[in-house]
Amino acid sequence: MSPFEVVLLFSAGFLSSAVNAVAGGGTFLTFGAMSLIGIPPISANATSSVTQFPGYVTSTLAYWSDIKTFWRSALWLAAISAVGAVIGSLILLALDNPSFRVMVPWLLLGATTLFAAGPWLKPKPREGGEPVSSATGTIAQFVTSIYGGFFGAGMGVMMLASLGLTQAGDYHRLNALKNLLATVIAAIAIVIFVGGGVVAWLPAMIMIPGGAMGGYAGVWIAKRVPQIAVRIFVIATGIFLAIYYFWTA
Template structure:
């Protein structure tokens, strides 16, 4: 890469780190940039995933205040993300490159619908549980656990808008403040990206220059994203999620 190309990858890493912390979908910035500079698709995807891990850590640290008191929830849902991430990474390395591409826009659209109707759905789920006379499960119940596992598979395979899917699901099944759920989303996405990255480092071709540039950029972006995201109201945060997710769908369909 030339110096200008390296600068562009660094800038893309900053943007992706910030967007991932606030919403998700940062991959839709860095992945096309790596492709534009000549990296093969699988190598670009692998290098991008590894490079974004430090940014995910940065975002989690930035949201550490919102994570207080959620240890049991993180352990339960995190185990589902861990298994899902392993499954998705293995699929990426064994299936044809286009195997998952057709359903990615559908998954993102489903996530956006979840985010938009989340307050109404959350009220309905809460009423049903109160009618049954039992407290809401700390981790959101078995349906959420299965959905988080499925999202982990998707995240390990490609990962764009993984955060949109997670925040939509969490908002429906867990009765909690939106910012606290965003903190949980960041941890779950980190688990998926980290376990995928370990597998990729061992068995896949990696462009370490791209990894280093994205890593540095995403660390900066993660801290910026945490600062901005924490100040957003739930309504504004949902609006940002919908806008970013819609752009993601358009870009995927146009590619």
């Protein structure tokens, strides 16, 4: 691996966590950096799950005081998320790289559109106590978790939107639940991807320290850089990657 590739991957890890702290969408950067240095798309997708996982864990811990108030009622959605993540991850492993590569630009366009619509999809505060598990909520979370296990970009926005429609509680309660379920989905996906031998460990080890630094720097960025500027950067990255995959398909 050349010095340029090392710098690119480390920078992607750093920026990924930084933009996640401000606006989300960091998966575009890690997936894109690995794609640009020639890592096959299935491996790049799986490795992005590994690099994003520490951020999911720390985000969940940050909301731990909230999660403790409803963890029993969240267990059902966590179990549904685990099953969906297994299905999505196994579907990914069942594909070969050429087949997945054809799907990637469309997935990127969909995820970019979802991310761009994020501000309009944020749930409004709702009255009520603990999150409730309805049939609609179960189905929505199951579908979201399949997508998350298969291709994680945009999963957080999708999940927050569906939880806002199906679960009780204010924004912070819903965001806490989203972080918890995202951690479950990512953990299951990583276990399956590691077992399938598709994780590129050297790039992951380069990006993870950058991500740790980026998560801390994200707080500084959030105070000084307008969120709209970060969102435009992430959307532009998603569009660029989609065009790149359409062009090279």
